[in-house]
Amino acid sequence: MRRALTIVVAAATAAVVLAPPGLARTGPKWGECPADVAKPGLRCGTIDVPLDHRNPDGEQIQLAISRLASKNPDKRRGVLLTNPGGPGGSGLDFPGGLVDLKLPQSVLDSYDVIGFDPRGVGRSAPVTCDLTTEQQYRGNIPPFARDASDVVTHARNSKTVAEQCAKSKTANMLPYVSTAATARDMDRIREALHEDKLSFLGYSYGTHLGAVYTTLFPDRSDRIVLDSNLVPGGLDRTGSRLFGPGLEKRFPDFAEFAAARPEYGLGTTPEAVTAKYFDLAGRLDKTPVQGYDGNLFRLATFGSLYRDSRMPELAAIWHALDTNQPPPTSAASDAPQSLENKVASHLYAICNDSRWPRSVSSYLHDVSVDRKRFPMFGAAGANIRPCAFWRSEPAERPVRVGDKGPANVLLAQNTRDPATPLAGAEQMRRALGDRARMVTADQGGHGVYLIGANKCANDTVTAFLTTGERPEDDRVCVAEPA
Template sequence: MRRALTIVVAAATAAVMFAPPGLAEPGKSAQPLKWGDCPADVAKHGLQCTTIDVPLDHRNPDGPQIQLSLSRLASKNPDKRRGVLLTNPGGPGGSGLDFPGALVDLKMPQSVLDSYDIIGFDPRGVGRSTPVTCDLTTEQQNRGNIPPYARDAADVLTHARNSKIVADQCAKSKTANLLPYVSTAATARDMDRIREALHEDKISFLGYSYGTHLGAVYATLFPNRGDRIVLDSNLVPGGLDRAGSRLFGPGMEKRFPDFAKFAAAKPEYDLGTTPEAVTAKYFDLAARLDKAPVQGYDGALFRLATFASLYRDSRMPQLAEIWKALDTNQPPPRMVAAEAQPNVENAVASHLYVICNDSRWPKSVGSYLHDVSVDRKRYPMFGASGANIRPCAFWRSEPAEPPVRVGDRGPSDVLLAQNTRDPATPLSGAEQMRRALGDRARMVTADQGGHGVYLIGANKCANDTVTAFLTTGERPQDDRACVAEPA
């Protein structure tokens, strides 16, 4: 799951059965955990919090340490408790400390709450876990972490200059010494330290969006230490890399007809009486706002706001109100994010630390000029955003550990959940993840739109499949397709 509008939004090899050279296998942690009250903004539903220390550099386990903040929603039924369920809400850059409470708000079944201590944590670099910074200005924060829609080559070059400035700021920030050590591989190793600190032989995991990459990397690095792994709304196996970012274009094209149908059926919005008319209105509004912004909305922000609102069906009425206001040159209603992000600067900075370490991004501005030109024509709604350049093209550091390639060796203990019309992590990317995990995984698809399946979508078949896996271990023998639920 991502936090809008700052959207902290994407061939298989053998899994690593042992630590790579220079990475010591951690032993049992003697560190006692002292659970206590959580910070005020996290404390709800009986959540408890604590901290643990982990190596800054896992190649040097006895070297400098950093601190991770953890939360726990303990099972109240010891007779049914199976173990622990680590969770991640997405990102990268998203805080997960309050996520167990959010899962309760999403009506997580009591059978799951009885089966596990639900564990949340802020990944390294995020929130209360040794946070990083890029000293971003308010303007830079407001740009978020999805590149703007590039109308032409000049827009790409402008964003390239802005991206280089951001990369330089990250390299000169007070946390620049952490640059090589904030990555998905390092966070996965942190997860195993959390497992040790909880005195568990195995952990289960529930990860959404970017959390699917984190869970897949953990399952690859530690194939025999996972119990039941659920990956919901899947990125490509490389995470939010160049290929994952470019999937925003086809993802929006696949999802947008759901909104067009919704708006066409609501004459009060006056956006068109057919889905085709609503689609034409999108391009008309974007072109008009490119020339003459309304109340701070230019064409790029309009496109981004539309893309972000397609994450949830529940956001469609608000989006239609925004369109209606912009179409009539009126002040649009303020877009309210579904989830508050207390520190946007840290969210954007830690997002960059991770994605720039997790893959090798093209350094040539010319390659982005080419890709934007191609994707603008192929996916005119949003392709020129997903293909646009990022600060990673100018990143100054190398990761302490090479990116981990998701592999298929290990027990068959992974369940992928995926919507067929996800704008941010489209089905085509999930299918790549499914192939990379091979027989380790099964996938359940729900014929619905939006970003997030389990507890977020309304498909009972998909929800029940995930709940059964978490509580009983029952998993479809083959991949399962869940048909659309009646409205």
């Protein structure tokens, strides 16, 4: 079995003067959502935005947006734009997804909840790199490099992908798919909805998008929630290398889970389960089982630890591989977005969002260091990406997240997040300065609000969104009883 795992990671503000958007034209015409997006009450539409925001009257592209309207005009405050992460993830159906996660009625009363596919993604001028099936399944996280030759091999593969992106039928969009451009699209959405300000709820990569938006448009930002935070530069070299320590910090939760359940046969102590990880990875490096090699095993473990609810399936996969049996398979996703587009749009964004080292030797060094420091997954996060061979420059230089603006940002963060660890969130917190407060939940996994079980953290975010009440100081929410 192969599964795609996406995560769901700078320079100074642009020197060029970007023309402000013109007066709002007519807003979107709301209609039925596509069948694969439809949820009760969710309506969909489109707006046009400039391909190049420096030329607002030039070529336009179309963004797909959705709205779950408040049914309580007396309590409605405005609009809450949302982003589920990525970059490269579709967000058109995310308002419905938040309802499935039990978004409180008080929040639904307070806002029209807005979803959208960012530029280059899904139904918003989708981009491609003409990726082969094998390239698609390599996904958005580099493979674990066992030695220097693995880095060199992946460098060749990465260069090929970068060349394909540069020759693809959407190569004209290469300079224009970036977080800065998407943040400016968000302000066009605000304008099209005839709102003076917007609020925002973003997860994972969405934290970088929200931080860039509120840096560019502090006076148009209302209440900004950033959940599971990347470093201020987004999914840059620093953010990528945090995958190694992230998994090391999170893995003991799974080790305790598996050790307490002898039916999986993975060891009766956390130490034994940890040893089993390295044993299985080494065996699969030499002899794959049922389509799993060592890299896919490590990647599946990393991705499964995003949620506590996935631990039983992960333990069952380990047991199957350990006994040379077919691993259980997950239900196929019915998402409208193709895997090829998800991976391609991810690359377009992260390669424009920061300057990646060009020298293969720098990756050889970093992989060697991180393989020793974080042996479970460090040699994946530090490995080379196609960005090292990218052929174009972004139309707008990456935005440096800053602390100028109103005190209207709340960060939510788990202490043991494998993908966006607390250490990165603390960097984001410092970058936003007195604009921000952070609520930290003593729990594992990727995602706090509505996803984790910590009532203190969930209530803190709900109160901020509905009343504007924010902790006077950073808040730590202790672990909730099981």
